[in-house]
Amino acid sequence: MASLDDLKKRITSVKSTQKITKAMKMVAAAKLKRAQDSAEKGRPYSEKMNNIILNLSSGISDKEAAPKLLSGSGKEQVHLCVVLTSDRGLCGGFNANIIKKAKSYFAKLNKEGKELKIITVGSKGNDQLKRVYGNKIIKNISFKNSKNANYFDAEKVGKIVIDKFEKEEFDICTIFYNQFKNVITQIPQAQQIIPLNTKSDDQNNSEDNYEFEPNEDEILSNLLPKNISTQIFKAMLENSASEQGARMSAMDNATRNAGEMVDKLTIEYNRSRQAAITKELIEIISGAESL
């Protein structure tokens, strides 16, 4: 049995850990509020963008001549996967969930004999993927210095993706991120952004007769690159809200576990103190009796 001193030390150390996790939980809760706000505020933009593109692409007459970002390069051989993760750890299963989703997708591609290229955004994803897929990672982007997800960062990623697409380095692009549902639940998502999935779930087949200025093709080719950045930005916003949510619940759990541990250790401490006292008393009494 550990000595009294050891137990005392352990209790203090667990208590100070508990203080840290509690503080982290508070910080995450405050940040979550902000991240959630901006995720909600960012939604109209990406939704509107999507709507316009849907309207445009349904109006396009010649599917063959459509921009490649919309119709694809005609092949499905090389897949680019953009895996969005956080830059910091201690957020429960947040990163692990994305990685798991991504890895199962990679395995599927492997089986089908497709070529795989990976871009990781956020250092945690890079850390976890580089062991197995190190030679497939073509770029690692990290926005450690930006406090919040902002559009310029998303645009940077978007530009890289589009640039690579124009150089025909890949055919299909998929992004992986966590969709924020609530504090406890985040759903890992795989979303294909190139070629764009134009099948809308809610069919609003209203035949809108739009006037276009300049013509459809030009607007589309202007709009599609923007849409890539917008989709990435949306993913980043969802991700940052999810990250804070996941961290909050993870830290809440940690705080509770630390509390339980302190209770258990205190009981053990008291017991062994009692035992020591009893032992001393027995020694004294038996010493007095022997006189």
Next chain:
Amino acid sequence: MSDEFKIEIVNPEKSFLSKEDVNEVVVPAFEGEMGILKDHISIISFLKPGIITIQAKSGEEKYYVDDGIIEFKNNTLSILTSYILNLKDIEKNKLLELLKNAEEESNKPEISDQLKYLADQKVETLKSIN
């Protein structure tokens, strides 16, 4: 019947502006300025750097935009833009910085014609604000 319609301006971060009492909007469309009144035909177009002027019941407002897409449908004008500033609370320093960046952009040698055109537009607009 009133001749007011609705305008919504959104940027990636948030819904920037929403108004229901707009009489006329002038936007810097790619092929020239375009005025939009109520019951305009449904239109989609994109913007070059310039000034959006909103004539509303509550007064006139002017905004500077870098780029954007507009959609007009059922008397709702949606403007999506990645960069927008209200001319009223724009700061002199900020303006000069933007101008400098735009001038640098337009003076790059390897720039394509279209980008050059956009950058020049930007310089002109920013100068006109000054």
